[in-house]
Amino acid sequence: MNARIRFIVSVIVLGMLMTGPFLITAVLIWADAQPAEQTLLIQLIAPHLSLGALMTTFGFIVGLLVIRYLFRQYVQGLLKMAESLRLMLSANRNFRVTPEGPPEVQLLAQATNDLAQQRDGLMDDVDAQIAAAKSSVEEEKNRLAALMSELAQAVVVCNRDGRILLYNSRARLQFSGLAQAGTALASGALIGLGRSIFSILERNQIDHALEVVRQRLHKGAAAAIANFITTARGGQLLRVQLVPVLSSRDESQQREMSGYVLTVENITRSLEQESRRDQVLQSLTDGSRGCLANIRVAVGNLMDYPDMELEIRERFVSIISDEVVRMSQRLDQTMTEFADSLKTRWPLEDVLGIDLIAAAQRRIEARLKLPSKMEEIDEGLWLRAESFSLVFSICFLASRLVDHYQIKELRFRLLPFGKLAYLDLIWAGHAMSSETFYTWETDAMQVGNESSPLSLRDVIDRHGGEIWYDREKAAHRAFFRFVLPVVPPENMAVGESVDVGDVRPEYYDFDLFHFRDQSADLDRPLSDLVYTVFDTETTGLEPAAGDEIIQIGALRIVNGRLLRNENFNQLVDPERFLRPEGTRIHGITDDMVRGQPHIDVVLPAFHDFCSDTVLVAHNAAFDMRFLQMKEERTGVAFSQPVLDTLLLSGVLHANQDSHQLDCIAERLGVSVTGRHSALGDACTTGEVFLKMLPLLAQIGIVTLRQALEASEKTYFARVKY
Missing domain, CATH: 3.30.565.10 (Histidine kinase-like ATPase, C-terminal domain)
Incomplete structure (x- = not known):
């Protein structure tokens, strides 16, 4: 029974206590009295009924005020304290209950704060011990990060479902270069944690390479590696090597493939150079035939006519010399042009x-x-x-x-x-x-x-x-x-086997190895979903009256992590002048948006960025209304589920005074940076949302369906734009 229902029940009970005994007594006396006595009672009581009703009403109002005061001080005060305790336990260790209300409630709040202080001291000790134990692991992790960042090759690590769980800067640079049209906007790229590698590389070729690797592992081959050539977007040719990541095993168990490592090299330019080189070599061959024919004729004449005149002999020798020089120059030119090129072959x-x-x-x-x-x-x-x-x-x-x-x-x-x-x-x-x-x-x-x-x-x-x-x-x-x-006999791998002690160190200990393919399944746990947290800046607050989007900022949440480096941040030309009052808030001027892409270019790019994810925003109804207003123009519809941190705050903290983003962030211990910029607000919203997830789990909201249904029941869900 929630607080509102309990208050209504209390008011009903008060009314019954004030009027019930009087009415019951009057009914009993009336039932026992004779007709003459009943007439006398009416004559005595009737003139005073108005005064009695007035006194009863006054007493009821006083009692109602007393109940309301006690209810706010004790019931709502304790509910508010309970919400604060959940904040301290799950979201913000530094949050403290404000001692307010009756003395008993203030004493309880003070005792709660003392317990929280003691708990923080114990947690600090535990954290210090954990930090000491993790120092060596962190050192290895930092070494891995440094090694990956310095590799000249693009490296991508995937789980069995093809979800990317690690990549280096070279891979991001290479695949960003392959991005086309809208995808290339606002730091958008084809690669990202939790995304599918099949959006970059052909699924059929990777499946085939995995099948080859599994066959080799089954046969105990030492080199369980597969190579293939694939075509990326824009017709770029990529050479890919696939190496399995094997799970740890007991002596009695066979090792299984938990994922794979891809090293990717763009060989388009190399193949183009080889093609051009082949053309030049062909030209060299064709040109040399004429020179050789002339030399052959000249040498034949010299041999057939040993007694020819000196002048004619010198002419034939000159012909031979000129043709040899010409061939030498052509060879030198060819060697100079291609001396620095490497011969690229189709990998077998x-x-x-x-x-x-x-x-x-x-x-x-x-x-x-x-x-x-x-x-x-x-x-x-x-x-x-x-x-x-x-x-x-x-x-x-x-x-x-x-x-x-x-x-x-x-x-x-x-x-x-x-x-x-x-x-x-x-x-x-x-x-x-x-x-x-x-x-x-x-x-x-x-x-x-x-x-x-x-x-x-x-x-x-x-x-x-x-x-x-x-x-x-x-x-x-x-x-x-x-x-x-x-294969030459010396290169055959028959009979070779894998020595467990000599395999490559398995340092990939990431939760994403167990991450499975995602979809907008409403019954899926909130902790398993991939989210896109976004925010928009606009020319005003009335989308139906012609206000336009001027900036979209977004980040992704994968496996409980806010990926700040994988963001979407793009200004939009609204094709109209900005309002001065809006510029004072978000700091965006007319000069900043002029020449930027229009919404019909930016919105499809943002749609690609957030595909296959659940959208998250603060006061999402406002932002979604702007997106919906552009569906007809852009042909882009955002049909995925949407979670609103404003509504979720109403679910979690119904007794708190404010649900503005700043106030929620302060309650949850989230630092606010870049306020009133699309990317800054999206970042703050993402941090707030991650803090809310354990609080939602505590009250039994663990799936996407439950979160949506609970949000729809809040007061703020009635707001329309």
């Missing part, structure tokens, strides 16, 4: 042939529902290949065979041939023409809804191999033959 890794075929079989049977078998497989044959593109090529050919020739089964054959390997795709069916095969070889590959910018010929050329079509006429079968390089 060591792949066990049977594993590659098994991966292709799984994809073919899953995507095409086509049965497949192995025949004549050399199980110990290792190939030099880029496994993802090669498996995709095999699936592409299988898809074309199903579509054009309705084959019922596909067979695989893998045999060595000197320093090469023959990988055959065999089927029974009709013969195909060389023109058809040429078309398949040069078309961009596609399997279902998956496509690749590469052709089958591109993949074969980058492997330095060959492919052709042939028939086994006696068996009425046909096959495609991939000719691929094999």
Whole structure:
């Protein structure tokens, strides 16, 4: 029973106590009296009823005032003290109860403050011991941070679901450079803690690399590493190496992969340089042919006519000399131009042939529902290949065979041939023409809804191999033959195993390794969700009257941490003049917003920043109204759930006098910086929200649904804009 209901019950009881005995007595006397006595009673009492009613009403009012005073001093005072105690216990150790109200309540408040002081002393001692125990861990953490920041390569660490839990500054710089259009605004980037790596890299390629790593781990290989090439936004080519992060294990348990480390290198420029170098070398070759032909003719004449005149002989010698000089100059020019360039090759890794075929079989049977078998497989044959593109090529050919020739089964054959390997795709069916095969070889590959910018010929050329079509006429079968390089015997990893004592130190001890894929599930615990805390600065307080957004600031909360470095902070040109009274508050002038992006550019970028998160704001109804007013213009709708720290404060501290952001921050012990700037207010709101989460848990509000329902019942939820 809440305080309001108890007060109403108290008033009802007071009224019954004041009028009940009189009414009951009057009814009993009236029931016992004779008719003559009843007439006499009416004559005696009737003239004095108005005075009695007045005295009763006056007494009721006095009693009501007394109850109201006692209720405010004792009931509401104790409720307010209880809220303060929760603040001291869970949010703000330095908060103290203000001794006010009756002497008994003041004594209780003083005793509570004394207990809090003693508790703080004990907690300080515990904190000091914990700090001493953590000093070595912090030192290792700082070393790791310094090492990561200085690495020249982009490094990203992910959990099994592909959620990013660590990255270095090089990775942020590289992926920020890949950001396009609105995403590049306001420090927006493709990378961030808790975000999905699949928004940057292709899921299919990472899944394939993980499958390769799992196969190698299962076989006990020492080098459980996978390499692949992928295309990022804007067509940039990235070389990626994937290394597993293995969980600790007991002697009786097998180690499991809890995540993986990606090292990423942008090789677009290197490949462009190689292409240009190949063109120049081709030009050099073509130009040298003419020089060599002239030299060959001149030398032939000298040898065929040893008795030719001296003048003619000197002319032929001069021709040879000029052509040699010309060739020498052309070679020098080529070497000078490309002396500082490194030759970049499509990275090939060591792949066990049977594993590659098994991966292709799984994809073919899953995507095409086509049965497949192995025949004549050399199980110990290792190939030099880029496994993802090669498996995709095999699936592409299988898809074309199903579509054009309705084959019922596909067979695989893998045999060595000197320093090469023959990988055959065999089927029974009709013969195909060389023109058809040429078309398949040069078309961009596609399997279902998956496509690749590469052709089958591109993949074969980058492997330095060959492919052709042939028939086994006696068996009425046909096959495609991939000719691929094999791994030299000295590089084979067969028989090697992982020595537990020699593995790379596992220093990744982050909670995000256990972080699972997030969604706006209303029944999900508040502590498990990812949030975007935001605030807006506007030209005024009336969105429906034409006021506009002039700044959006936002930060993300991941795993209970406010990520100050992953923020969105962008000024907006409102396409109108600012009001002087507004400038005095937020400090933004007309000169500052002129030339900034308009809202139809900024809002989509902000939508990308906060996608797949729960929105948090203070007085969120105000900010959300401005965003909703721009839905038609921008085509961007914010449909995710929204939590309001103003409403949550009303849920937690219903008996407090103020729910302004400054007052809430003071109660919770949050320092306020950058007030009345969008990013500063968003930062303060985020700190306040994190302090509120344990307080909400104490009163049984642990899920998003419960928080939304409790917020809707507060008085402030009635405010509309």
